[in-house]
Amino acid sequence: MPELPEVETMRRGLLTVVGRRIADAERLACPRKPIAIRPRIDHLRRRVVGQSIDDVARAGKRVVVVLTSGDRLVIEPRMTGLVLLADPPDPLYLRLRLRLSGRNGGSIYYWDRRGLGSVRLFTEAQFAAELGPHKLGPDALTMTADDCRSRLGHSKRAIKVALLDQTVVAGIGNLYAAEMLYVAGIHPAKRCDKLTRREWDRLAAAASEVLEEAIRYEGSTLGDGTYRNALNQNGGYQNLHRVYGREGQPCPRCGAAIVRIVQAQRSTFFCKGCQAMRQSATKIV
DNA sequence: CCCCAGTCCTGCGGGC
DNA sequence: TGCCCGCAGGACTGGG
Numbered sequence: 001m002p003e004l005p006e007v008e009t010m011r012r013g014l015l016t017v018v019g020r021r022i023a024d025a026e027r028l029a030c031p032r033k034p035i036a037i038r039p040r041i042d043h044l045r046r047r048v049v050g051q052s053i054d055d056v057a058r059a060g061k062r063v064v065v066v067l068t069s070g071d072r073l074v075i076e077p078r079m080t081g082l083v084l085l086a087d088p089p090d091p092l093y094l095r096l097r098l099r100l101s102g103r104n105g106g107s108i109y110y111w112d113r114r115g116l117g118s119v120r121l122f123t124e125a126q127f128a129a130e131l132g133p134h135k136l137g138p139d140a141l142t143m144t145a146d147d148c149r150s151r152l153g154h155s156k157r158a159i160k161v162a163l164l165d166q167t168v169v170a171g172i173g174n175l176y177a178a179e180m181l182y183v184a185g186i187h188p189a190k191r192c193d194k195l196t197r198r199e200w201d202r203l204a205a206a207a208s209e210v211l212e213e214a215i216r217y218e219g220s221t222l223g224d225g226t227y228r229n230a231l232n233q234n235g236g237y238q239n240l241h242r243v244y245g246r247e248g249q250p251c252p253r254c255g256a257a258i259v260r261i262v263q264a265q266r267s268t269f270f271c272k273g274c275q276a277m278r279q280s281a282t283k284i285v
Numbered sequence: 286c287c288c289c290a291g292t293c294c295t296g297c298g299g300g301c
Numbered sequence: 302t303g304c305c306c307g308c309a310g311g312a313c314t315g316g317g
Contacts, residue, residue: 001310033294061311078311080295093295114294116311157287166312174310224296224309265290266310 002077004140004171005214005237006227007061010083013230014056014063017085017108021052022067023101028094035095035110036118044121047071048098059131060139060170065108070124074131075110079226081117084109086232095119113226140171141211145197145204152192159195159203160188161264172207175220175244178269180206182243187277188268189261213240243269 002010025045027037037044051067058064063083065073075083088094088111096110096119110119122130129135138147148169152162162168163177172180181188184206186199195203214220219235221227222245227235242252247260251271261268 003311076312078293079309112294113296116294155286161288164311222309226296264288267308 001079001173001175001222001227002081002219003061003173003176004058004211005176005217006219006235007058007063007077007171008141008215009218009229009235010063010077011056011058013085014065014083014108017100017106018053018055020104020106021050021101022048022098024049024097024099026097026099028097030093030095030115032093032115035112035115036120037096038118038120047121048073058139060136060166061173062131064127064131072122072124072127074120074122074127076118076120077112078114078116078118080113080115082109082111082226082228082232083230084111084228084232085230089226089228089232134167136166136170137168138170140169140176140207143169143204143207145200148204149195149197149200153195153200155192157192158189158263159186159192160268162192164264164266171211174266174268175241176210176214178244179214179242180210182270182275183210185275187275188263188270190277213237243271245269 025041025048027041048067051069053065054068055066056063057066063075067073085106085108088109093113094109094111098108100106137151151168155162160177160181163172164174180203184202186203214237217235217237217240218229219227220238221234222238229235243258246258246269248257251258251274254271254273256271256273258269258271
């Protein structure tokens with residue numbers, strides 16, 4: 001589930017360890033199928049031990065730990081991965097530990113219940129090749145209406161499906177795609193090439209508005225309770241969801257029941273009244 | 286170019 | 302009451 005706001009919250013939580021040195025890296029004895037760690041743990045250990053953490057960045061939905069050597073440790077949480085400085089929700093699913101040196105001690109943990117996530121170590125050049133601008137679109141937090149329009153203006157795809165394509169825009173997942181389209185008053189099945197200039201403007205504005213607000217609330221912890229920040233605390237944005245997961249409940253603006261459809265094998269939630277296919281409403285809320 | 290189905294994985298909830 | 306199936310979806314792959 002972690003999308004841009006959740007990964008950004010993880011990143012900010014990790015900023016407290018900038019300047020610290022890594023004393024050890026160990027794969028933890030999770031009894032389940034191991035997550036992907038590349039290179040293998042012994043090789044990875046040789047390249048990270050003794051390195052200091054220069055910065056913690058974000059590439060779309062990935063946390064990027066920048067080491068003094070220039071190597072980048074890229075943590076990709078996918079559905080249930082967490083980056084933790086505190087005790088995990090369930091120690092059974094701890095996957096990797098980066099022990100920090102110094103009198104404060106402490107560790108960075110990677111925890112992942114379903115284990116779909118990965119941890120990879122890249123050189124600067126590898127990072128640029130794997131997660132550079134041609135692999136990852138502009139960040140959703142700072143993208144402009146022109147970014148979207150120039151990349152999708154001639155596409156026949158449905159706007160909701162296109163927003164999930166990380167090569168178009170980086171950081172948007174199923175939850176926030178639904179929320180920003182609602183705020184922009186755009187029907188999720190509307191073809192990209194049918195969007196007006198005004199709608200692209202509203203979409204870009206809605207994207208930054210929704211994502212920034214979600215970051216202020218430290219992301220969304222859904223019913224399964226999986227997502228937590230680096231200190232193992234819940235997010236708060238789930239209480240502000242307007243459409244996601246609210247099928248049958250009233251639209252906060254017009255009161256009509258929120259509907260659910262399936263696009264590209266994923267649930268899409270929206271309000272038929274406020275997100276018309278033809279002439280859409282003015283910006284919502 | 287784009288779509289679709291399948292893959293990974295665990296927990297949970299609906300249905301019988 | 303208990304069990305099984307399907308769903309949740311981020312990224313990727315292979316076929317059309």
